[in-house]
Amino acid sequence: MTVRQPLRIAKPLTALALVAILGACAADEEVRLEDTAPEVIYQEAERQLAAGDPDDAAQLFSEVERLYPFSEWARRGLIMQAFAYHEDRDYENARAAAQRFIDFYPADEDAAYAQYLLALSYYDQIDQVGRDQGLTFQALQNLRTVIERYPDSEYARSAILKFDLAFDHLAAKEMEIGRYYLKRGHYAAAINRFRAVVEEFQTTTHTPEALLRLVEAYLSLGLTDEAQTAGAILGYNFQSSPFYDDAFRQLTGQGLSLEARGGGWLRGIYDRTIRGRWL
Numbered sequence: 001m002t003v004r005q006p007l008r009i010a011k012p013l014t015a016l017a018l019v020a021i022l023g024a025c026a027a028d029e030e031v032r033l034e035d036t037a038p039e040v041i042y043q044e045a046e047r048q049l050a051a052g053d054p055d056d057a058a059q060l061f062s063e064v065e066r067l068y069p070f071s072e073w074a075r076r077g078l079i080m081q082a083f084a085y086h087e088d089r090d091y092e093n094a095r096a097a098a099q100r101f102i103d104f105y106p107a108d109e110d111a112a113y114a115q116y117l118l119a120l121s122y123y124d125q126i127d128q129v130g131r132d133q134g135l136t137f138q139a140l141q142n143l144r145t146v147i148e149r150y151p152d153s154e155y156a157r158s159a160i161l162k163f164d165l166a167f168d169h170l171a172a173k174e175m176e177i178g179r180y181y182l183k184r185g186h187y188a189a190a191i192n193r194f195r196a197v198v199e200e201f202q203t204t205t206h207t208p209e210a211l212l213r214l215v216e217a218y219l220s221l222g223l224t225d226e227a228q229t230a231g232a233i234l235g236y237n238f239q240s241s242p243f244y245d246d247a248f249r250q251l252t253g254q255g256l257s258l259e260a261r262g263g264g265w266l267r268g269i270y271d272r273t274i275r276g277r278w279l
Contacts (some may be wrong), residue, residue, distance in 0.1 A: 225262030
C-alpha cells in the first residue's frame, strides 16, 4: 500500500497565502501542514474555494480530515471536500468524499446534503441522451434516497425535480433507440423499445409519441388490432396532442377506427386506463 505523503504546497498563490497566515519570512518556504492548526488550513481552503480554485481547496480540506481525524474540523472538512470536488467536476472524488461522510456521520445534520451531493455527482453527468445510462440509474437511485430518507430536508424538492428529469432521460433514450429501429424497418425491435416507454415510463413526456410509434410499427406489420388499440389509448389520454392527430390520420386513412381490439399487452393497458388506474 502506498503511504500518502504530507501535502506540500507547490502553487505560488497557495504558498503565499499560507506563508502570510503562518508568519513565515519567505514566500518560497516549504509549508508543513502538520504543524498548522486545523482551523487555519480550513480557512485557507475556504479562501481557495472563494478564489475559484476548487482543486486546491479540496486538497486542503482533505488534509484537515487526514491530520485531525475524528475532530469537528475533520467532519466539516469532509463535507466541504465533497463540495469542492463537485465544484471542480471531479465527480469520482466527490462521490467518494460524500459517501465517506454518510458512512462516518449518518445522523449528522449535513448527511442529507452529502447524500444530495452524491446524487448530483451522477446527475450532472447525464446531460446528453447518448451517455452511459448506468449514470442515470445511479442518479435515480441516489435521488430516491434523498427523497425517502430526508423528505423534510431542503434538498428533497430539488431531488424530486431532478428525479423526474432523470426518469424522463431514460425514456428519451428508449425513444431514440426505438426510432432508430423503426426507421430501418426493424419493427419488432422498435416495438420493444416503445413498449418499455408505455409500460415503465408512462408518466414521462415521451408516452404520447411512443403510442404513435406503436401505431406506425403495428400498421407496418399488418397488426391492425394492436395499432387500433394503441390509437385508442392515445386518444383517451392525449387527445389534444399532435401525436394523436397523426395517429388518427394514419388509422382512419386505412379505414380503421381508434378503438381497443383483440387482446395482448396493449389491451391490458387500455382496460386499466379506462378504469382510472393508469395515468
